[in-house]
Amino acid sequence: MDGKDLTICKLGGSVITFKDKPLTPNIKAITGLAKALFKFDGKLVIIHGGGSFGHYMASRFGLGQSPAKTSPEAVAMTRYSMLELHLTVLRIFLDAGLTVYSVPLSGMMNQRLPSRQKMEALVNYTDTGLIPMTFGDVIVSRTGSYIVSGDQIARLLSKHLRPRRVLFVLDVDGIYQDPEKTTLLRELKIAKTTNLIFSKGKIDVTGGIERKVKEASRIANMGIDVSFVNGLVPQRLLDAAQGKNPIGTVLKGRKVAPLSNSR
Ligand SMILES: Nc1ncnc2c1ncn2[C@@H]1O[C@H](COP(=O)(O)OP(=O)(O)OP(=O)(O)O)[C@@H](O)[C@H]1O
């Protein structure tokens, strides 16, 4: 699969919700993102995070990233809260003229991982003018229930769809060198991603910014460029999607050596 003209965009829960206010979407921010993406002329696959919906419910009920026996109530309520947020995002995007089409991760699962065929089918949706939208989700397996984060989904989809670029949209300007968030890194090298110091973020059951940077460096290792931009300034998202270099952090994809013709 080669998604040369495809962009994968992960809308962070930090932007689309107020992460410290349980079950509160940031309608103004979601509307800004939708208006910006409406102006983007290219194929898109969108993933959104859990913010104060999914993370709040998951931590309240003790759901995490490893399969564990949990109460059916934990699973049902976490799923329900994600769907509530998902519907809010879908509605606002539809109203802005974006033909988003909901594809829950659970509908893509094959045992513990999303099935390759089902992930690849997302490109067929984009061919018909639809914008597939999925979200960090709670998964039920024989060994227990667990959360798959939107950041992980971005990496899994990147592996199979090979997008031109991946955008992580946050509520801060990008990745900072220091936990006080004073020095914004305009460019981040894959080798440097392990030297950063992160502040303990708001409630996040899936590893927060540290895990996000790990997933991003795995994407960059596939040769795909990754950008981190502040979604509270929607023009930056549009600029990054169009391959410009707005304020934000760029993690350049590892150069893949061209195949040698010599025998
Ligand atoms: N060094 C750093 N650089 C950038 N952000 C940082 C850093 N240290 C901590 N953060 C925090 O990480 C947060 C973003 O990660 P977080 O996982 O909370 O959000 P998200 O992924 O957008 O939300 P969700 O997981 O719900 O989708 C920012 O709000 C920021 O305050």
Ligand SMILES: [Mg+2]
């Ligand atoms: Mg997160």
